Amino acid sequence: TAFEYVLFDQSVALAEKHDRYCPLLTGIAGHQLALSESVLALWNEPGGMLAQLRDFPNERYATADEGLAAILRTQITGVDVLKKKLGTPMGRLNQGVAQPYQAEAWRSRQSIENLQASLQGAQAVWERVRSLVSDAALVKDIDQAYADVANQLAALPAPLMELVQAPQHSETLTTLYAALDNLENRQQTELARNLNIQIGFNANDGD
Numbered sequence: 001t002a003f004e005y006v007l008f009d010q011s012v013a014l015a016e017k018h019d020r021y022c023p024l025l026t027g028i029a030g031h032q033l034a035l036s037e038s039v040l041a042l043w044n045e046p047g048g049m050l051a052q053l054r055d056f057p058n059e060r061y062a063t064a065d066e067g068l069a070a071i072l073r074t075q076i077t078g079v080d081v082l083k084k085k086l087g088t089p090m091g092r093l094n095q096g097v098a099q100p101y102q103a104e105a106w107r108s109r110q111s112i113e114n115l116q117a118s119l120q121g122a123q124a125v126w127e128r129v130r131s132l133v134s135d136a137a138l139v140k141d142i143d144q145a146y147a148d149v150a151n152q153l154a155a156l157p158a159p160l161m162e163l164v165q166a167p168q169h170s171e172t173l174t175t176l177y178a179a180l181d182n183l184e185n186r187q188q189t190e191l192a193r194n195l196n197i198q199i200g201f202n203a204n205d206g207d
Contacts, residue, residue, distance in 0.1 A: 003028045008107035068132070069197045071125065072187065076199060078122045079184040083177065085115060089164045090173055100161035111160035116153050119146070126187075135194050142191065145183040152176045 006012055006021050043049050052060045053067045061067040087093060089103040089111075103111040123146050133139050152175065156163060163169040192199045 004105055004108050065197060068129075068195065069199065071129065072192060072195070072197055073199055075122060075125045075129070076184060076188050078118065078125075079180060079187065082115060082118050082122070083180045083184065085111075085118070086160075086173070086177055086180065089160060090177065091164070092177070098164040100164050103159075103161045103164070106159075106161040109159040109161070112153060112156050115160075116150070119149055119153065122146075123150075129191075133191065133194055138186075138190055138194055142183070142186050145179070145186055148179045149176070149183055152179055 003025060006025060012021070047058075052058045053071070056062065056064050056067065061070070085104050089099050089101075089106075091097045091099055100106065104114050105111050126142065126146065130139050130142070152172075156172070156176075157169075158166075163173060188199055
């Protein structure tokens, strides 16, 4: 957020002392790189998360089903976050009053691209899980649900902060939100039932 603010906010563009911005941006980028490398190292280290999702029992999961439940819970949380990133600027949490400045990356006008990237990440997890599903019709339905959301995102005609302020686009955004809701529900109910997995709460419950 700070990186985007420095690069795209008009008040910063008009400010003095631009020579101070490059070191700040370099520091932020270096910190993000260090965090990413740390997460990857923790994932791959002996006894790390990758091993805990592959070899059972372990100190975190007694069975493979427990590991799979954790993956699905994370998957569903990711789709729920997508709904919040769309629904909050739409005003779904504010009695229908649009909140355009609550859109992620509104300064850089990249909100929709961020939603697309998040959807691709969620779908990548689904691609690894789908071979475990015994119901071919359910697999087809979830594949179609991902395609529906992706196609609707790709068809949006303007940055999100502009769309949420234009009444003529309200129905389009509502349809997209419903498609995300359908995607989340299919995974949380039908997919979990097919895999005999108890999902329980996700990280957003209680927000």
